[in-house]
Amino acid sequence: MTPPEFRVDPDVDLHVPADRAELTAHPATVLGAIAAGGVLGALARAGIQAAFPHPPTGFPWATFGINVTGCLLIGALMAVLGARPAHPLVRPFLGVGVLGGFTTFSAYAVDAQRAVAAGAAGTALAYLAATLVGALLAVQVGDAAAARLLRRRAAR
Amino acid sequence: MTVLLIALGAALGAPLRYLTDRAVQTRHDSPFPWGTLTVNVAGSLLLGAVAAVPAAPAVTALVGTGFCGALTTWSTLSYETLRLTRAGARWHAAANALGSVVAGLGAASLGYALAHALTG
Structure with missing residues (x-):
């Protein structure tokens, strides 16, 4: 169904030979790049969340915006990396690290659960659905926009 | 201090997501991204427990914002869902997105x- 090099997982996909080899070739460099990117992404997320706090029954706008933006950017990043050669640490640093550390699934699940516990089931449901739809639309938009820019550049 | 604790948690969480993903993928050959589902569910379980107890701000920063935040991811989940759809694996894509949310x-x-029951 899928060719052997068709990537599904942007973090690491063992069907992709380069991904399979990267950890044994340079373990400390790859894990260090992921950790460094993760720190930057997480600090940016924490800064935005601290600037826009929300009550337990409120809509977590900060985390919603963070997750949708991160999905837009991973779509664009992976489209660029799929189209042109890049340094082998770009995906680990920017994709796995920065964007993986910036977006968060645990806060999404726990904020929804806490909203339900606080009696705001409607807000929880709206948040769950809005993030799901927003994230899936954003990754598609990021991918399509980057692909269009790359085609325009190539045509020039 | 909070910034350092978040950074430390994230410096552990992000590489652990990568390593867990690899470890899970070596154990199966299906296109379904079980590795990402594993980290997202594990991180949600741990953060749920941290949120249940009156944890010190330092613990919340280190374990919650830093570690669980960087261990789990929406960007990976959404990209995988897009790629599964592109590959024609619509059932896998829908199961990945909806299954992740429910799980x-x-x-x-x-x-x-669990944290409530254990701490009384």
Whole structure:
């Protein structure tokens, strides 16, 4: 169904030979790049969340915006990396690290659960659905926009 | 201090997501991204437990914002879902997106209930 090099997982996909080899070739460099990117992404997320706090029954706008933006950017990043050669640490640093550390699934699940516990089931449901739809639309938009820019550049 | 604790948690969480993903993928050959589902469910369970107890701000920063935040991811989940759709694996794509949300919410609730039961 899928060719052997068709990537599904942007973090690491063992069907992709380069991904399979990267950890044994340079373990400390790859894990260090992921950790460094993760720190930057997480600090940016924490800064935005601290600037826009929300009550337990409120809509977590900060985390919603963070997750949708991160999905837009991973779509664009992976489209660029799929189209042109890049340094082998770009995906680990920017994709796995920065964007993986910036977006968060645990806060999404726990904020929804806490909203339900606080009696705001409607807000929880709206948040769950809005993030799901927003994230899936954003990754598609990021991918399509980057692909269009790359085609325009190539045509020039 | 909070910034350092978040940074430390994230410096552990992000590489652990990568390593867990690899470890899970070596154990199966299906196109379904079980590795990402594993980290997202585990992180939701742990954060649910942290949220249930009156944890010190330092613990919340290190374990919650830093570690669980960087261990779990929406960007990876959404990209995988896009790629599964592109590959024509629509059932896998829908199961990945909806299954992650349901499993994550269940894990957060379970973590919350377990921590409550254990701490009284």
